[in-house]
Amino acid sequence: MKNRNNPLVILFSIVCCIIFSNPNFAQNKEGVNSIKSDVKYTVWLYSTKRKLGSGDMYKTLDDSLILSKNYLLNLTTYAVKDIEEIRLRSKSKLRNGLITGGIIGLVGGGLIGLLSPDSSPSYNSGSQFNFEILQFNRKERTILGGVTGLMFGTFIGGITGSLKISVPINGDINKYRSVRDKLNSISKEKQ
Numbered sequence: 505m506k507n508r509n510n511p512l513v514i515l516f517s518i519v520c521c522i523i524f525s526n527p528n529f530a531q532n533k534e535g536v537n538s539i540k541s542d543v544k545y546t547v548w549l550y551s552t553k554r555k556l557g558s559g560d561m562y563k564t565l566d567d568s569l570i571l572s573k574n575y576l577l578n579l580t581t582y583a584v585k586d587i588e589e590i591r592l593r594s595k596s597k598l599r600n601g602l603i604t605g606g607i608i609g610l611v612g613g614g615l616i617g618l619l620s621p622d623s624s625p626s627y628n629s630g631s632q633f634n635f636e637i638l639q640f641n642r643k644e645r646t647i648l649g650g651v652t653g654l655m656f657g658t659f660i661g662g663i664t665g666s667l668k669i670s671v672p673i674n675g676d677i678n679k680y681r682s683v684r685d686k687l688n689s690i691s692k693e694k695q
Contacts, residue, residue, distance in 0.1 A: 539689070539690060541686075543596075543690070544594070544595045544690075545593060545594055545595065546558065546592070546593050546595055547559060547561050547571060547592050548590070548591040548592075548668070549569065549571070549582050549587050549589075549590055550590075551586050551587065556582055556586065556587065557580055557582060559571035559572050560572050560692060561690050561691040561692065562691060562692050563692070563693045564684050564687050564691055565581075567585075567677060567680075568582055568583050568584055569687070584680045587673045587675060587680070588674055589670060590670075591669065591671070592668060592669045592690075593669070597665050598662065598665040600665060601661040601662060601663075601664050601666070602662050602665055603661070604661055605657040605659070605661015605662065606657050606658040606661060607657070608653075608657050609653035609654050609656050609660070610654040611650075611653070612653050613650045613653015613657070614647075614649050614650035616649045616653070617642075617648055617650060618642060618645065618649070620645055620649070622642075671687075
């Protein structure tokens with residue numbers, strides 16, 4: 505059972521524990537304070553029972569929101585009383601998460617492969633399997649570690665890049681009006 509001491513298994517276990525120990529890992533609950541006006545967002549609107557719609561924030565009105573799919577085409581108005589929650593994600597966040605995670609995984613995995621010590625195979629007297637094929641030289645371990653790290657890093661980067669900002673509205677017009685200025689700052693047609 506040498507796999508328990510493998511640096512990649514240890515690294516994978518630590519990262520999974522960190523990510524999945526947070527019950528809200530798929531959403532940023534800081535809400536509206538995380539929104540930056542110079543960033544483009546994709547917006548999802550949810551009611552208590554289903555997803556109402558998605559697109560770009562086109563305009564904020566006193567009692568409704570307008571989302572667009574293709575800038576001026578496909579404008580859809582949603583009443584605030586029907587909106588339970590607004591979720592937003594930066595359009596570049598997923599791509600940046602994948603790229604950054606992939607690079608970090610590639611370099612980290614390559615370093616782990618490069619710095620891992622040579623090991624001798626343990627032979628089981630009753631085994632017919634040739635353990636010598638599991639022996640890798642330093643260059644092979646570096647490449648294998650880099651490729652494994654690239655896949656793992658891209659996966660983790662994709663998870664972290666898909667995080668959404670959550671803004672609870674609960675159909676309350678006063679909650680909506682308290683966040684309207686921030687939502688208006690990312691809309692295509694500002695008031």
